[in-house]
Amino acid sequence: MLHKIINLTVRDVRFPTSLEQHGSDAMHTDPDYSAAYVVLDTDSGLKGFGLTFTLGRGTEIVVCAVNALAGLVVGKSLQEIVSDFRMFYRLLTSDGQMRWLGPEKGVIHLATAAVLNAVWDLWARAEDKPLWKLLVDMDPRQIVSCIDFRYISDALTEDEALDILVKAQEGRQQREDQMLKEGYPAYTTSCAWLGYSDQQLKQLCTDALKSGWTKFKVKVGADLEDDIRRCRLIRQMIGPNNTLMIDANQRWDVAEAISWVSKLAEVKPLWIEEPTSPDDILGHATISKALAPLGIGVATGEQCHNRVMFKQLLQASALQFVQIDSCRLGSVNENLAVLLMAHKFGVPVCPHAGGVGLCELVQHLILFDYICVSANLSNRMCEYVDHLHEHFTSPVVIQDAHYMPPKDPGYSCEMLESSVKRHQYPEGDVWKLHQKK
Template sequence: MSKIKITGLTVSDVRFPTSQEHHGSDAMHTDPDYSAAYVVLETDAALKGYGLTFTVGRGTEIVVCAVEALSGLVIGKTLEEIVNDFRGFYRILTSDGQMRWIGPEKGVIHLATAAVLNAVWDLWARAEGKPLWKLLVDMDPDLLIKCIDFRYISDALTEREALDILMKAREGKQQREEQMLKDGYPAYTTSCAWLGYSDQQLTQLCSTALAEGWTRFKVKVGADLEDDIRRCRLIRQMIGPDKTLMIDANQRWDVSEAVAWVTKLAEFRPLWIEEPTSPDDILGHATISKALAPLDIGVATGEQCHNRVMFKQFLQASALQFVQIDSCRVGSVNENLAILLMACKFNVPVCPHAGGVGLCELVQHLILFDYISVSGSLQNRMCEYVDHLHEHFRSPTVIRQACYIPPKDPGFSCEMLEESVQKYQFPNGEVWKTTLLQKGQ
């Protein structure tokens, strides 16, 4: 690898006014504007690295400030010195003696860390001329292990155990890669049943999805029980008894309320209830999991789980039956590698959170790697898909027959079109100037 030096970092506040049509609406986030703190790494070569972290509107400017605060730890480094000691570089970003006080490894500072590291991984994959999933799949297991910070999780997963998992998964690896290239990775859709959608809109979107071959559907719940019963009944009647239904409360309930509410929705046979309570309440999730087990309803969570340590405890406490990694909530690929390997050791399926803006583009790489090089299983596994905003990316997600088709372009698939960045930049982009003017702001 040539000594590509990072010479600059720019970060933009890019927001899309999705709240106008209730896209992304749920019981806790009623008016999200899908947004991103969008990072571009400049180098002394022809290559650039692109990364982002996902937000839902207000507050993106705070993440931008955090990225700028981290930029001095990245600028001046060569790609070679970063990837030759990626664990050490990860710790430099997450363990700065002063900035870690406003984390550590959680919240805004960790979202910013994810944006920066996503851009570094994108740069590395581009330098190697490979899509990120292929970079990971082809990587020597010893090198891959050295990208992971095992501090705080070695009581649940040692380096030796992680290496053993990767070595064991070598059997059949080539066949699984060929299978993915041919058929893709199974997906489920959340696009049909946002909480703000009318029954007519839900029906229309569900009919279209069925015609396109979708067999797995997620419904947002949690605001009103009778409304949930009606909407779940409507979608279950539409998709029939054999297709898969999931429900998602987005942290709306107390523990006992979650058990009671979901019990009343059990007749619709959901595979899981997602984020039934506070994303930080590990023991609460364990209580809910135990209570719902006789109903054959699992608990899924992770999209707002701060770091690998919390995932460790969720797994140790048997508090979740489906692990939902997010490509921007934790510390980028580095930390997600740790989570994927822990999930494999604890034999819990990974079903990533996606949607948002850019999340589908990013997380597809991680779940492809998980299947090909870690778990080797598709049992009870699928990746979320939301059909919004892909047109703003240079290498948009490709879905065929309700499956993610592996990306072929080098990088992490999160480079946005420059015209989209300019048009939707907040608050001075063309779209927001017009929108804010209309609101009299």
């Protein structure tokens, strides 16, 4: 079956999360978790679903960009695409006119992610496997053939990538069985958004501890005294043996990051996430070096826009935790490159998730990372946020603070049609209601 793609539709779907300050941080004070949601139709009747995550306003720009890419996808068969996936990736990212708008960054790359996520979903469905299993069962040569090594060959060659994958074949079945039984370790960000009251923090921490959570992330960066107070509160709630991470969402300049975080060292955070501009590789390196004596690592990646930036963060020892994102990079293809580079440089991958759909998507990638690349769980965990899963046909399953491997075929990003309709912007019922208020 060739599965010729005969149509691509994209919709602007927004959830009014800002009303309750879910997701609020030092730089994004009022996010409405949203998505440019893509559906591919094929001549066989099989569909592919994909999305990229956004924060509300401007989602229409990404929708516009997806439509601009549609012509490169519609008319091709799945067979044709995956038989030379590297070339198809390059076709989308290197169009002689559109690459000026990036290249491989910002809106056009978010749109690329949405489209390619749908293609990967379609592929996994065609193979009747969840995406992680499709990847795990692939021959290392086929994995490597999906990656565009342009601009990263000075850090990772195709042969090196292949070598990593071949070496990790040992013990693969064992690790797959382990994941199916235990799941992949997760941490929670649901307890401590910046807009929450102390009362809310305490209640959420108590509930999370009861549910088995041992690793907690706190938003910081708006006010130092308030950060100290809130971090002490959380540390007190979770005790000395659980793990605490802090996240500044790019609030500081380099010197300010170092001095601010130093003052939070007493609560013993494992990492400081996004201390400064996501573009500032050298700045992250300076911060990493300054905080190392305090035992605090630097984590970043959710706004790291492509593999070239991740390459340099690794080359410069600018981060101690790689936070891949399933919707900002060019889908599975580009994330495979980052997983392999992180392994070569010996830096653990701890994916960014949350928003809407990010948990559903990225769990597949980190399962593949453990089973086929890193073979290691030390200092590794995947972010989890307890929002909006009810809108998906195959929502994540968390058991005892672990992601349980998805079983349904695909990439887990199909949304309930009723949810899409209700939340379509601006014509869905949810938004009509808000306009009336």
